[in-house]
Structures are given as C-alpha cells and as structure tokens.
Amino acid sequence: MKHVTILGGGIAGVEAAIYYRKEGFDVELISDRSYVFIYPTAIWIPVRTASFDDVAFPLDKLAARHGFKLTVERVAAIRQSDKTVTFESGETRRIDHLVIAIGAAKTKHDGIEHTLSICGAPEQSLLLKDRIEALVAKGGGKIAFGFGGNPNDPSGVRGGPGFELFFNLHHHLEKLGIRDKFEMTFFAPMASPGARMGEKALKLMDMMFKRNRFGAQYGKKIKRFEEKAVVFEDDSRLESDLTMFIPAGDGMDLIKNSDLPQNGAGFIRIDNYCEIEGVKGWYAVGDAAALEGPEWKAKQGHIAEVMARNAAHNSAIDAGFKPGEKKTYQDHLNILCVMDMGNGAGFVYRDDKKALLIPMPIVGHWLKIFWGWYYKLSKMGYIPRIPGM
Template sequence: MKKVLILGGGFAGVDAAIHLRKLNYDVTLVSNRDYFYIYPTSIWIPTHESEFQNVCVDLRELQNAHGFTLVIDDVTQISKKENSVTLKNSGTLDDYDYLVIAMGAAKMKAPGIENTLSICGAPEQSLQIRDALDALVKKGSGKICMGFGGNPKDSSAVRGGPGFELLFNVHNMLKAKGIRDNFELTFFAPMAEPGKRMGPQALKMMDVMFKKLGIQKHFGKKIKQFEKEAIVFEDDSRLVSDFTMFIPAGDGHAVIKNSDLPTNEAGFVKTDDYSCVLNEDGSLSNIYAIGDVAALEGYDWRAKQGHIAEVMAKNTAHNIDQRDNGGSDFKGYHEHLNILCVMDTGDGAAFVYRDEKRAFMLPMPVIGHWLKKAWGVYCRNSKLGKIPRIPGM
C-alpha cells in the first residue's frame, strides 16, 4: 500500500485524505490544530447565532470515520530535493510516496494590523470579534468598520465575501436589538470597486444593499496603517473606528517561501493544471499542492474558495491513482474555475455565481439564510460520512 503524507487540515487537506483513503492509500494527515474549521459558517459566531464548537469538526472523529493517521504538529521545513518534511515536535518524515501540500496561505501584514481582527484569520479571532461587538452593544453606540485588502502580486488571493456577510449580519443583529441607529457602519477597501470579480450585476446589487441598509462606503484609497481607533489611508485621511474587522489578502506561507519548491511572485506553489509540482525537466514530481497554498492560474476574476480546494483535492487523489495504475486520464482544476457562494445577509442571502460565460447574483430573501445554515450541517456530516456527498459538492 503506497503512502501519502498530507500537510494541512482544512478543506483541501481533509478532502484529499478522505478521497485517498477511499482509493486504499495509507494516508497520514498533519495539522497544526486538532479540528477542521468550517470558515464559511463562522460568520455567525460574532453575532451569537452560532457557537464556536458548532463550526468545528474534531479531526479525531474524521480520523475514526476514514482511517487515516493523524499527527497534530507544526510543519517547519519542506525539502523537495531530500523528499522530506520536518515537524516542530515529531522530527523528520521521509517515508512517503507522495506529498500533498494543503497548508493554506499566510496573511499580508499591513502596519498596525494588530489593531484589527479578521473573520478569516485564526479561528479564535471569531470569538474576539464577538467580544468586541458585545462591548460596543453594551456601550450602546459606536463606529464599526469592516473591509478587506488585496495582494498586488496575486489577484486570486483576495477574500472579501465573508467581510460583506459579517457586516450585513451585524446590521441585522443591531436592528433586532433596536439600536441600529446608534451605530455607524462602514465598509472599506483599497480598490475602487470591491466585489467586482463577482460580476457587474453583483456589483450593482451590492451598492443597492449598502444604500438600503445605511452602510457607508470608503473605497479606492490604499491603506497606510491601522491605528487603535482609526484607519489611515495613503493621503493621510482617517476613518475613525471603535472596532475594525479587516481581512488581509493571502500571501505565501513562510515554510513554502523558505523551501526549494517552485513558487510564483507571491510565494504560492506553482503546479500544472493537475495540481502536480513539476520537476525542472518538466516531468511530474511526487508532490502536489492544493487549496490556498497553490498558485491559482486562470481568469483575472479567479478566486480561491473552498469548493475549488475540494475539486483540487478530489482530482489529486484521482490523478495519483491514475499514475499508480498506468493511466493517463488526469483531471485538472482549470475547467472548474468559477465563483460560487451563498452570501448571507442575516435575514436572507444572495446566490452569487460567475464563470467564463456568465455572472449573476440571485436574491434569496429569508430562505437563503436557512439554505446556508443547512449547508453547514451538510458539510459537517458529509465529511464524517454520516450522509452521502451530493455529486459535484
């Protein structure tokens, strides 16, 4: 039985482990935390609509369900040349036939970033956001600013959707408490048209929503630094803020940047369409990179999302199996590139879709919110093998 070492316990890593086990590979999964975190549903933790534990799936439960070996440790070094991975506490691992890197991305660090919290950062930050919002609610008024940034070296590393969702949910929370009029809500971003990658229709609808909900906009100015009670822009203008939630753009993982793996300018691992890292002579290596750690090639509007990571994971398992059985029916991720999300608003949602042929946003009042809730239940239980996976999901 051939051995596969997987680095990372997020969407990409967990799905790779599940699919490879189904193909009867000996799989070891290394994760720096002992739970799989369902980021898309973490938007409800700050507004008390969900508890932290409801967004977590114990990796040991997944281990028992699928039969992979689990190691909780930090990756400190990867050597392509030596075919080895070094862990902080467990030493060096080199007894594997294939390496699947699914460690996610680091975050760009703007000056004063410590004065912000991110809904897409370390999972614990969702609880800190909740506590900060609770303090403002107790105070009875305040200025709340939420936004996201970009990476000039890699346009696919932007994640703005959860920022929109969290702000809409906060609006509804404050409205339900009868204190919305006491708060000034502002969405900010350095680009002139944040959300443009979703398509022109979605961009217009977002503008309508901002106006309808009384949310201020501050777009088109680069961020100079974050201060404890303000955001300072390149022209030294200031946006006063009692609480700032900011989603930094993704950046190459430090371990990847310090390795001998091929990377793009931003530090993401270069692969072919089949997620395989190529050798210098163009031949296939035994290393695959999937999810946010990989350099995503394709359209200008491409975005790193969980469902793309899952496609990469499933394809990687298939491609490894093809190689070992003398096949050549490899599957790539490029044909699956699209933007797909249910953008929750707290009292409904909007279905957002874009591919190379079309782009649209479909409002789903009330039912959309509960559909996203249902997806969270599906995500947990399908990964645990308690319910069947829906084809294509």
C-alpha cells in the first residue's frame, strides 16, 4: 500500500484524506489544528445564530471514521529539491507522495490589528460576536465591513463572506428593533466589488444596498486602519466603531521561503492535474495552489474539493491502482454559493456561459443551514454524498 502525507486539515485537506483512502492509499493528515472549521457557516457565530461547536468538529473523529492517521503538528519548512518536510518539533522527513493543502496567508495592511475578520483565525468569529454584543448594549454605532484585493493574484479575494455577515448583522439588528441606530457601510478598493459574479448580480446587489440603507465606499485603496476608522489613499476617513475586514489571500511564508515553484503572490504552481510543476508525486490543492483559468475565477471550497478528489484519482492512476484517464480541475471552474442574508439568500452561479444571482427568500437561509449539517454528516459518512455537493 502506498503512503501519502497530506498537509492541512481544512476543507481541501479533509477531502483529500477521505478520497485518498477511498483510492487505497495509506494516509496521514497533518494539521496545526485539532478540528475542522467550516468557514462558510461561520458567518452565523457573530450574530448568535450558530455556536462555535456548530461550525467546528474534531479531526480525530473524522480520522477514526475513515481510517487515516491524524498528527497535530506545525510545518516549519518544505524543500522540493530533496522532497523533505521539516516540523516545528525538529523532525525532518523525506516524503515521496505529498499533498499540500495548507490554505493561504493574508495580504498585510498597516493597522490590521484594529480589525477582525470572519475569514481569519476561527477565534475571531467569537471576538466579532463580543464586539457586536457590546455595540448592541451601547445602543448604536458605526459599522464598517469590507474586503481587499491582491494585484498579484485576484483569485484569492474573499468578498462573499463579508457580504453575508453584513446582511446577517442587518437582519439581526432589525429583529432587535435597533437597526436605525446603526450606520452600516461596506468598503472595498475595487470600483465594483463582486463584479466576478456578473452584471445582473451587481445590479441586484446595488438595489439591495439602497433598500436596506447601506453606505458604500468603493474604488479607493486602503492606506491604513485605525482603532476607530478606515483611512483611504486620499486620506479620506470612514469612521467606525467596529471594522470587519477580509484581506485577500496571499502565499504563506512557509511557501514563499521554500524552493517550490510559485506565482507572483507566492501560491504553488501546479499543472491541470494538480501536480506541482516539476515535482513528481507532489500535489497542491485549494487555496495554497495558483489557479489558471478565466479572469473571473475564484478560490472557493467546492473548487478545493474538486482539486482534492482529482489529486487522489490521478495519484491512483499513477500508482497503478486503477486504469483510466486523469481528471483536470480547470474543467470544473465556476463560482457557486448560496449567499445567506439571515432571512433568505441569493443563489450565485457563474461560468463561461452564464452568470446568475437568484433571490431565494426564506428558503435560501434554510438551504444554507441544511448544507452545514450535510457537510458534517456526509464527511463523517453518516449520510451519502449528494453528487455535485
């Protein structure tokens, strides 16, 4: 039985561990966290719709269920020249078959410590909850939510969760009867944030912003963050009692300091089969990898899962476990999400042929809740996986 080591216990790493086991590999998953954090449903923690335990579940239970080994450890260095991985414990291993699924770092901004992110460390979701509760107790305030871009790799933008939490907070404050006491503004450095969703989606988002009395500050680069403000390149200021900001993805220092092939942002260059360029038997999937494809491409969880499954399938062919043709990830590139708003949702889809945003009042919110439970139960193998989900 061939052995594969998977670095990363997020959505991509978990999918890789499950499917490499299905393909007959002996699997070790190495993660710096002991739990899986389901980022797409973390938007509900700050508004008390979900608890932290609803969004996280233990990796050891998943490992036991699927028969792979779990090691909780942090990686210190990776060298493709001699195929070694060094851990913070000091151990160095030669690894012939490796899957890198460690995610991405964040672009650096002056004063970022004055912000919190729904896509950052899982604990920040709880800090956001505390800050929101403090503002509710105060009776009002100014709230600024936003996200940034990375000119070296635009595919790492994470705008969707920012919009989702923004709408959920609006709904939460309305239920409390104090929405009129809050000034809510969304900001982004690009002129049309969300443009990758398509023109129809942009028009619908604009209508929703006007209907819900949201402010918007678009098209100005961020100069710095302060304790009570966002300062833009022209020195204009957006005053804020709470700033939630999602920096764009950037290559991790672990990768940037390695000899792995990288693009300008520090993401790992791969071929269409997810194999790292020039490194036989090593793969990169999910946010750690540099995507190729259409201009509107975006790194999303379902794309990370496709890449993980393809890596397992292609590795099994190379290992002689089965015949068949290798699978490519670029054939599956699309944007797909249910953008939750607390009392409904919008179904977003984009590929080369069409771009959709379909409003789904009430039922859309419950569909996203269903997906959260489906993710846990299907990953644990308690219910069958629905094709395409």
